Amino acid sequence: MANGSDSIISLHHVTKRFKDGFVAVEDFNLDIKRGEFVTLLGPSGCGKTTTLRMIAGFDIPSEGEILLNGKDITKLPPYKRPVNTVFQHYALFPNLDVYDNVAFGLRMKRVPVKGKDIFGREVTKMKRLSNEEIDRRVARALEIVDMEELEDRDIASLSGGQQQRVAIARAIVNEPEVLLLDEPLSALDHKKRLDMQLELKEMHEKLGITFIYVTHDQEEALSMSNTIVVMKDGAIMQVGTPENIYNEPVNAYVADFIGESNIYNAIVSGKKEVRFLGAKWECVDDFPLNEKVDVVIRPEDVILDEPGKGTVEGKIVSSVFKGEDYCYVVKVGKSELECRDHTARPLGALVSARVTPETIQVMHKELTENDYRDVEISKEGKLLIGEDALACDLTVLLKGSHLDENDPSIIVDPKNGKRYSLSGAACSARFDFEAVSYSDDLSLEGPEARVLTSVWVGDHYQILARTEEEDDYIAVTPYQYAEGELVKVSVDPKKIKLRLRKGLDEYELRD
Ligand SMILES: Nc1ncnc2c1ncn2[C@@H]1O[C@H](COP(=O)(O)OP(=O)(O)OP(=O)(O)O)[C@@H](O)[C@H]1O
Ligand SMILES: [Mg+2]
Numbered sequence: 001m002a003n004g005s006d007s008i009i010s011l012h013h014v015t016k017r018f019k020d021g022f023v024a025v026e027d028f029n030l031d032i033k034r035g036e037f038v039t040l041l042g043p044s045g046c047g048k049t050t051t052l053r054m055i056a057g058f059d060i061p062s063e064g065e066i067l068l069n070g071k072d073i074t075k076l077p078p079y080k081r082p083v084n085t086v087f088q089h090y091a092l093f094p095n096l097d098v099y100d101n102v103a104f105g106l107r108m109k110r111v112p113v114k115g116k117d118i119f120g121r122e123v124t125k126m127k128r129l130s131n132e133e134i135d136r137r138v139a140r141a142l143e144i145v146d147m148e149e150l151e152d153r154d155i156a157s158l159s160g161g162q163q164q165r166v167a168i169a170r171a172i173v174n175e176p177e178v179l180l181l182d183e184p185l186s187a188l189d190h191k192k193r194l195d196m197q198l199e200l201k202e203m204h205e206k207l208g209i210t211f212i213y214v215t216h217d218q219e220e221a222l223s224m225s226n227t228i229v230v231m232k233d234g235a236i237m238q239v240g241t242p243e244n245i246y247n248e249p250v251n252a253y254v255a256d257f258i259g260e261s262n263i264y265n266a267i268v269s270g271k272k273e274v275r276f277l278g279a280k281w282e283c284v285d286d287f288p289l290n291e292k293v294d295v296v297i298r299p300e301d302v303i304l305d306e307p308g309k310g311t312v313e314g315k316i317v318s319s320v321f322k323g324e325d326y327c328y329v330v331k332v333g334k335s336e337l338e339c340r341d342h343t344a345r346p347l348g349a350l351v352s353a354r355v356t357p358e359t360i361q362v363m364h365k366e367l368t369e370n371d372y373r374d375v376e377i378s379k380e381g382k383l384l385i386g387e388d389a390l391a392c393d394l395t396v397l398l399k400g401s402h403l404d405e406n407d408p409s410i411i412v413d414p415k416n417g418k419r420y421s422l423s424g425a426a427c428s429a430r431f432d433f434e435a436v437s438y439s440d441d442l443s444l445e446g447p448e449a450r451v452l453t454s455v456w457v458g459d460h461y462q463i464l465a466r467t468e469e470e471d472d473y474i475a476v477t478p479y480q481y482a483e484g485e486l487v488k489v490s491v492d493p494k495k496i497k498l499r500l501r502k503g504l505d506e507y508e509l510r511d
Pocket of ligand 1: 018022024043044045048049
């Protein structure tokens with residue numbers, strides 16, 4: 001059964017639709033085991049806080065149910081749940097010292113105590129905790145967060161990290177079964193974060209309770225959790241151990257989000273063989289011949305060697321020393337391959353690269369839109385996909401901006417006159433299948449491609465065409481195209497969604 005006896009919290013088909021109709025969490029299904037350290041990981045706005053708030057009881061799901069120890073708590077008010085939350089913006093009482101901040105909730109608390117009334121009948125009375133009990137609990141909470149020495153200090157005299165510990169002590173002093181932590185370390189600097197990550201892990205072990213942790217920082221998730229839940233747009237993409245998620249991402253989104261990776265469009269070219277970067281690579285996964293797939297290679301799995309000894313050849317175009325090894329970018333044809341290597345190599349050096357078959361992760365491609373990750377903007381302000389330049393609208397990169405009248409690769413912010421020169425800027429581009437159309441008139445402008453597959457999907461064809469440089473375009477049309485037919489591709493410029501690899505500020509023109 002879904003909520004077996006080792007599950008402490010289960011979410012079944014939980015959906016949260018806000019009043020304005022926005023769906024922040026959709027059909028969310030998750031079983032959290034007792035004592036686990038679970039992390040909800042995903043970019044800003046993907047619904048992490050909303051999920052946590054529903055578990056805490058601050059928000060009620062629009063659909064679905066939440067179980068605690070197998071009992072439905074979907075509509076139980078927060079104070080009746082054995083759950084406490086540490087928020088991103090924790091509000092400590094500035095006028096109370098450390099001890100009183102932690103003791104505050106306990107002094108308010110009433111607990112049921114069994115006793116006898118004057119007639120000798122059994123009754124349950126609500127009583128305050130005794131001072132000794134409060135003392136004992138506060139002392140234990142402060143010990144767990146390693147603040148017992150500082151119990152008399154004013155809040156204002158504490159560092160950010162120490163204040164964070166008080167916030168955690170205040171939550172665990174209630175002895176919850178589940179502790180919810182919403183980006184609790186985001187206010188700390190990098191070094192302190194790393195320290196606190198280790199300490200939180202230790203606290204988790206000492207307390208033995210369930211932690212549900214929220215972050216958008218993948219390193220944090222990898223280093224602390226037993227289980228990671230990767231989220232996107234209110235839905236779960238993958239649930240697994242850190243190793244599992246890192247080594248076997250289920251799709252390109254998860255691979256891209258978790259750590260550094262090389263992600264390529266590939267095609268299955270044989271039995272346990274995929275083709276990308278202009279070469280054939282042996283892998284361990286068996287996919288149908290000619291299927292379009294994504295492949296992921298982690299930089300640390302690339303083996304660099306002298307030219308001629310690998311699968312592909314390339315030139316080192318960037319090199320960063322990382323203390324233990326070097327981080328290289330090798331240009332292979334028009335693509336880039338990121339690698340980690342212990343040997344010092346000069347810029348411009350020619351190298352070969354290979355990997356062992358088991359380090360190539362092959363994943364089904366979700367064919368939902370045209371998606372180009374490593375493309376750039378030309379000096380004419382067009383989108384360069386391989387050799388082909390597509391008209392696009394650069395002003396989508398900055399709301400309210402317009403193009404410079406003399407240079408179509410420059411956008412201008414009318415509010416402050418700032419100018420951004422995007423010629424050569426690395427970007428990614430996405431557009432719907434509907435944005436693409438094909439023509440058999442080969443005298444037209446635009447990429448020339450050959451129809452590779454044509455699939456009838458209910459009421460239209462989904463047609464994939466590939467250019468000579470192996471860039472793929474997918475269109476939906478009511479017309480049938482024969483496989484192997486040459487077509488001209490055109491893309492509606494207004495429908496191209498651009499995203500710069502670096503921030504827009506990097507491209508600001510300064511005189
Ligand atoms: N009360 C609300 N009404 C309408 N929309 C909301 C409400 N609360 C949150 N949202 C929207 O729901 C989406 C998910 O929000 P949520 O706070 O859960 O994201 P998050 O993953 O925690 O992001 P972050 O990392 O930025 O904290 C966002 O698009 C947000 O704007
Ligand atoms: Mg949040």
